[in-house]
Amino acid sequence: MLASMTSVATGAPTVGIVGAGQLARMTYQASISLGVRVRLLAASAADSAAVVASDVAVGPPTGPAVDRFAEGCDVLTFDHELVDADQLACLEASGSAVRPSADVVALAQDKRRQRAQLGTLGFPIPPHAPVRDASDLVAFGAEHGWPIVAKARRGGYDGRGVWVLDGPEAATALVEHTAASGIELLVEAHVPIEQELAVLVARRPGGQAVVYPVVETVQQDGICRELLAPAPVAPELAAAARELGLGIAEAIGVVGVLAVELFRVGDRLVVNELAARPHNSGHSTIEGCATSQFENHLRAVLDWPLGATTPAAPAVATVNVLGSADGGDPVANLPAALEIEGAHVHLYGKAARPGRKLGHVTALGQDLDETRARARRAAALLVGRGAAVGIPT
Amino acid sequence: MLASMTSVATGAPTVGIVGAGQLARMTYQASISLGVRVRLLAASAADSAAVVASDVAVGPPTGPAVDRFAEGCDVLTFDHELVDADQLACLEASGSAVRPSADVVALAQDKRRQRAQLGTLGFPIPPHAPVRDASDLVAFGAEHGWPIVAKARRGGYDGRGVWVLDGPEAATALVEHTAASGIELLVEAHVPIEQELAVLVARRPGGQAVVYPVVETVQQDGICRELLAPAPVAPELAAAARELGLGIAEAIGVVGVLAVELFRVGDRLVVNELAARPHNSGHSTIEGCATSQFENHLRAVLDWPLGATTPAAPAVATVNVLGSADGGDPVANLPAALEIEGAHVHLYGKAARPGRKLGHVTALGQDLDETRARARRAAALLVGRGAAVGIPT
Numbered sequence: 181m182l183a184s185m186t187s188v189a190t191g192a193p194t195v196g197i198v199g200a201g202q203l204a205r206m207t208y209q210a211s212i213s214l215g216v217r218v219r220l221l222a223a224s225a226a227d228s229a230a231v232v233a234s235d236v237a238v239g240p241p242t243g244p245a246v247d248r249f250a251e252g253c254d255v256l257t258f259d260h261e262l263v264d265a266d267q268l269a270c271l272e273a274s275g276s277a278v279r280p281s282a283d284v285v286a287l288a289q290d291k292r293r294q295r296a297q298l299g300t301l302g303f304p305i306p307p308h309a310p311v312r313d314a315s316d317l318v319a320f321g322a323e324h325g326w327p328i329v330a331k332a333r334r335g336g337y338d339g340r341g342v343w344v345l346d347g348p349e350a351a352t353a354l355v356e357h358t359a360a361s362g363i364e365l366l367v368e369a370h371v372p373i374e375q376e377l378a379v380l381v382a383r384r385p386g387g388q389a390v391v392y393p394v395v396e397t398v399q400q401d402g403i404c405r406e407l408l409a410p411a412p413v414a415p416e417l418a419a420a421a422r423e424l425g426l427g428i429a430e431a432i433g434v435v436g437v438l439a440v441e442l443f444r445v446g447d448r449l450v451v452n453e454l455a456a457r458p459h460n461s462g463h464s465t466i467e468g469c470a471t472s473q474f475e476n477h478l479r480a481v482l483d484w485p486l487g488a489t490t491p492a493a494p495a496v497a498t499v500n501v502l503g504s505a506d507g508g509d510p511v512a513n514l515p516a517a518l519e520i521e522g523a524h525v526h527l528y529g530k531a532a533r534p535g536r537k538l539g540h541v542t543a544l545g546q547d548l549d550e551t552r553a554r555a556r557r558a559a560a561l562l563v564g565r566g567a568a569v570g571i572p573t
Numbered sequence: 574m575l576a577s578m579t580s581v582a583t584g585a586p587t588v589g590i591v592g593a594g595q596l597a598r599m600t601y602q603a604s605i606s607l608g609v610r611v612r613l614l615a616a617s618a619a620d621s622a623a624v625v626a627s628d629v630a631v632g633p634p635t636g637p638a639v640d641r642f643a644e645g646c647d648v649l650t651f652d653h654e655l656v657d658a659d660q661l662a663c664l665e666a667s668g669s670a671v672r673p674s675a676d677v678v679a680l681a682q683d684k685r686r687q688r689a690q691l692g693t694l695g696f697p698i699p700p701h702a703p704v705r706d707a708s709d710l711v712a713f714g715a716e717h718g719w720p721i722v723a724k725a726r727r728g729g730y731d732g733r734g735v736w737v738l739d740g741p742e743a744a745t746a747l748v749e750h751t752a753a754s755g756i757e758l759l760v761e762a763h764v765p766i767e768q769e770l771a772v773l774v775a776r777r778p779g780g781q782a783v784v785y786p787v788v789e790t791v792q793q794d795g796i797c798r799e800l801l802a803p804a805p806v807a808p809e810l811a812a813a814a815r816e817l818g819l820g821i822a823e824a825i826g827v828v829g830v831l832a833v834e835l836f837r838v839g840d841r842l843v844v845n846e847l848a849a850r851p852h853n854s855g856h857s858t859i860e861g862c863a864t865s866q867f868e869n870h871l872r873a874v875l876d877w878p879l880g881a882t883t884p885a886a887p888a889v890a891t892v893n894v895l896g897s898a899d900g901g902d903p904v905a906n907l908p909a910a911l912e913i914e915g916a917h918v919h920l921y922g923k924a925a926r927p928g929r930k931l932g933h934v935t936a937l938g939q940d941l942d943e944t945r946a947r948a949r950r951a952a953a954l955l956v957g958r959g960a961a962v963g964i965p966t
Contacts, residue, residue: 192904192922205605212602212625215904215920215932232605234625470915470937485911492885511585511608518878522863527608529585539608544863 192217193482196253197229198241202528202537203458203474204229204259206466210474216482221249228528229259242267250276257436257481258457261289262335279385279435279481280456287432288456292333292366298451301431303424305451311365317351324369330354333364338537339402344370375444376452377411378461379425382437382476385483389429390476392469392489394421397441397461403537406555407464407498408548410491413444421449428454437462437477460500460537465489467524467542468496493544497552499559501539503532510538510562517541523558585610586875589646590622591634595921595930596851596867597622597652599859603867609875614642621921622652635660643669650829650874651850654682655728672778672828672874673849680825681849685726685759691844694824696817698844704758710744717762723747726757731930732795737763768837769845770804771854772818775830775869775879782822783869783879785862787814790834790854796928799948800857800891801941803884806837814842821847830855830870853893853930858882860917860935861889886937890945892952894932896925903931903955910934916951931955 192215197204200222208229211218221237222230230236239245242264250256255277256268268282280288287293295308309320311330321328330351332341341363345351358365376397383389394413398406411418425440428451432438439459441452462473471479471487479486501510509532510517517525520543527539541558545551585608590597593615601622604611614630615623623629632638635657643649648670649661661675673681680686688701702713704723714721723744725734734756738744751758769790776782787806791799804811818833821844825831832852834845855866864872864880872879894903902925903910910918913936920932934951938944 191902192920209602209605212598213917213919214907215922230627232627234623234627234629236627479911484908487911488915490915509584514607515877518872518880522881522883524606526606527585529608 193254194219194252195478195481196221196249196256197259198246198249198256198263199223199259200227200229200233200236201259202228202530203460205232205528206463206472206526207259207458207474207477208233210472211478214475214478216478218478219249219253221245226531228530231529247271255279255481257477258285260457261285261455263289265289277481280438281433281435284432284434284456288454289334291331291336291453292364294454295366295368297432298428298454301428303428303431303451304449306371307369309367311355311367313359314348314352314355317345317355317365317367318348320367320369321345321348321351327370329368329370330365331368332358333366338404339399342402371443371450372445373443374446375411375413377413377421377442377444377449378407378459379421379440379442380437380459380462380465380473381425381429381434381440382473382480382486383429383434384480384486385435387430388486389426390471390486390489391422391426392462392465392473393491394418395461395464403500403502403535404460405500405502406552407461407496408552409464409468409496409498412548414447417444417447417449424449424451436480437473463500463526463540464496464498464542466526467544468492468498493546493551495545495548495551496542497545497548497555498540498542499552499555500537501527501541501559501562503534503536503538504563504565505534506564507532507534508564513562513564517558517561520554520558520561523554525558525562527562586647587612587645588871588874589614589642589649590652591639591642591649591656592616592652593620593622593626593629594652595621595923596853598625598921599856599865599919600652600851600867600870601626603865604871607868607871609871611871612642612646614638619924621923624922640664648672648874650870651678653850654678654848656682658682670874673831674826674828677825677827677849681847682727684724684729684846685757687847688759688761690825691821691847694821696821696824696844697842699764700762702760704748704760706752707741707745707748710738710748710758710760711741713760713762714738714741714744720763722761722763723758724761725751726759731797732792735795764836764843765838766836767839768804768806770806770814770835770837770842771800771852772814772833772835773830773852773855773858773866774818774822774827774833775866775873776822776827777873777879778828778876780823781879782819783864783882784815784819785855785858785866785882786884787811788854788857796893796895796930797853798893798895799945800854800889801945802857802861802889802891805941807840810837810840810842817842817844829873830866856893856919856933857889857891857935859919860937861885861891886939886944888938888941888944889935890938890941890948891933891935892945892948893930894920894934894952894955896927896929896931897956897958898927899957900925900927901957906955906957910951910954913947913951913954916947918951918955920955 194217265286380392396411543555587610658679773785789804936948
């Protein structure tokens with residue numbers, strides 16, 4: 181399949197994306213400018229990207245559906261990690277361009293492997309250990325002090341799959357619960373987090389890479405609620421975070437976008453986790469940078485020159501729109517939100533459910549506080565909570 | 574149908590676009606952010622917008638296909654003028670939201686009517702007259718001096734349908750030719766154009782309107798080749814052009830985007846023609862303004878608050894990509910063009926043919942000349958003419 185990428189003169193190359201969530205949706209939107217063809221393998225025809233794309237196969241992200249899907253694509257990429265890395269390795273062996281590679285996908289989907297590999301490579305990570313049974317947790321707590329943080333080895337997101345344990349009793353209860361559900365665990369020392377940051381890198385097969393401005397990711401209940409760019413941190417720390425991002429991207433040989441989530445502890449950075457795909461922490465790049473993470477992901481997996489990541493404004497703030505408790509559809513509130521000067525609204529076309537990520541709002545400005553306040557106002561209006569931030573409803 | 578627009582709480586409204594060219598393609602791209610549903614009525618499934626959109630009906634832009642199409646839409650809008658204004662008036666009478674209205678569409682598609690109405694309203698236009706036969710042209714030339722400009726009453730674009738006539742002989746020859754083809758004509762005095770400008774306005778049904786920075790449209794062989802924003806003109810002239818745009822939009826009651834093409838003669842502005850839809854002269858708004866013409870067209874026809882038109886940079890230049898003589902596909906040259914710093918490439922997914930509009934490149938910068946040079950380089954590389962602008966191929 182790689183062969184056809186070298187003969188694009190006869191037409192645009194086709195990028196296949198396994199998964200059709202909002203990341204694929206925004207990647208699809210970016211592909212329209214480039215004239216690149218994007219095919220999607222969607223779990224459901226109602227998926228966020230599937231409802232807007234013209235070329236959608238419906239099927240699971242593993243098994244024969246993926247093999248069939250790959251046949252029609254010049255390069256295969258992903259909007260989530262729920263794929264079968266062994267299957268991807270077979271596709272690679274038979275000549276498919278899989279980007280990021282099966283190896284990198286395996287790393288991104290396995291927190292235990294991430295910890296081991298990043299540790300071996302010398303990147304800053306917290307003390308950690310695999311967990312077979314409760315005694316491993318208890319021993320780890322005894323050695324590193326309580327609380328400790330247990331994590332599901334695979335599949336956790338948005339705060340799911342992470343448990344802060346304050347003592348042996350909680351540890352035993354967790355292991356009973358997870359063992360029954362077949363969830364494998366690892367354990368890490370509790371990091372006294374002062375700030376959560378993220379740095380995004382886009383990297384081509386040959387190694388050319390660009391790094392985005394470091395963002396602060398403001399979390400609530402384990403879910404990223406806001407992005408602030410540039411992250412309000414010391415310039416040396418931001419520079420160190422960017423170096424760290426570039427270093428990890430190079431070390432693991434990622435192709436496409438790599439998101440590196442970081443904890444700041446004083447003036448120290450600790451790697452939290454990696455995602456080898458466009459990432460929630462990069463939404464602010466759509467309006468906030470010269471080239472969005474979505475366009476650069478496409479350019480990277482096609483081995484095309486990457487675009488500049490120059491900030492478009494001194495301050496960029498993104499606020500996520502989570503479904504309100506009453507299940508109201510934010511589309512109904514669009515006219516109110518669009519009254520907010522300079523609010524760039526993105527809705528994902530997903531059915532509204534309480535707590536579900538339904539969209540985001542980005543604002544650009546001169547001052548981070550003012551910009552953040554504007555993005556917050558528009559996001560609050562979208563979920564009918566204008567009053568909560570001082571806006572008459 | 575309007576009724577369902579007021580109950581968007583049950584889901585996103587559906588905007589139907591008659592026509593599926595590159596304007597519809599970029600409008601579709603903008604709709605993905607807003608979560609608005611866009612349906613297309615495409616003449617062919619291979620049309621620029623049809624290849625990227627998920628909901629496409631294929632059929633002619635007139636007749637029963639349009640009636641059927643309108644039934645599934647909350648609001649009907651257009652990416653070209655090749656529609657039947659009488660049919661649209663019937664749809665309006667039966668309750669459909671047609672935006673712009675049938676009246677405005679009729680005006681946009683009929684240059685004779687445009688001249689008459691703009692003249693009556695007191696807007697600056699050149700001397701003009703309808704043409705029944707060659708004697709009208711000869712009499713007009715005798716009165717206003719040769720050369721004169723004959724124009725097809727309907728359907729002309731990109732320099733087609735415009736003839737500069739230097740005397741009675743040319744006039745007679747033209748009338749013989751056009752009469753045989755059933756082309757109706759009007760005639761205008763030849764304007765000693767010093768610069769061509771365009772101003773875009775987006776207007777809601779209630780009258781709220783925003784106006785974009787005035788652009789210079791650099792023409793070659795009647796085809797717009799470049800956009801320069803802000804237009805290098807005196808501030809008073811730019812202000813007058815914006816006022817003129819807003820005044821015409823209000824006077825004709827347009828809903829959606831209105832493009833007003835202008836001639837500058839000294840410090841005087843003369844209206845050339847109107848287009849009541851997103852327009853080629855607004856491509857630079859995608860990266861160059863806080864809100865693109867495409868997003869504001871959607872917001873306007875949905876009667877939603879309009880977005881700011883604030884420039885994103887001191888200088889914005891857009892260069893159109895026309896098919897090269899060898900019929901080469903610019904997609905093949907994308908990797909070369911993307912090497913140009915800050916080149917925002919848009920390809921329309923159309924089959925390459927010599928002279929066909931296949932895409933455009935926009936660059937942002939501090940200085941118009943430098944910015945224009947960058948956009949030109951990328952556009953030249955896309956059509957394999959890097960050498961022509963000093964780039965080794």
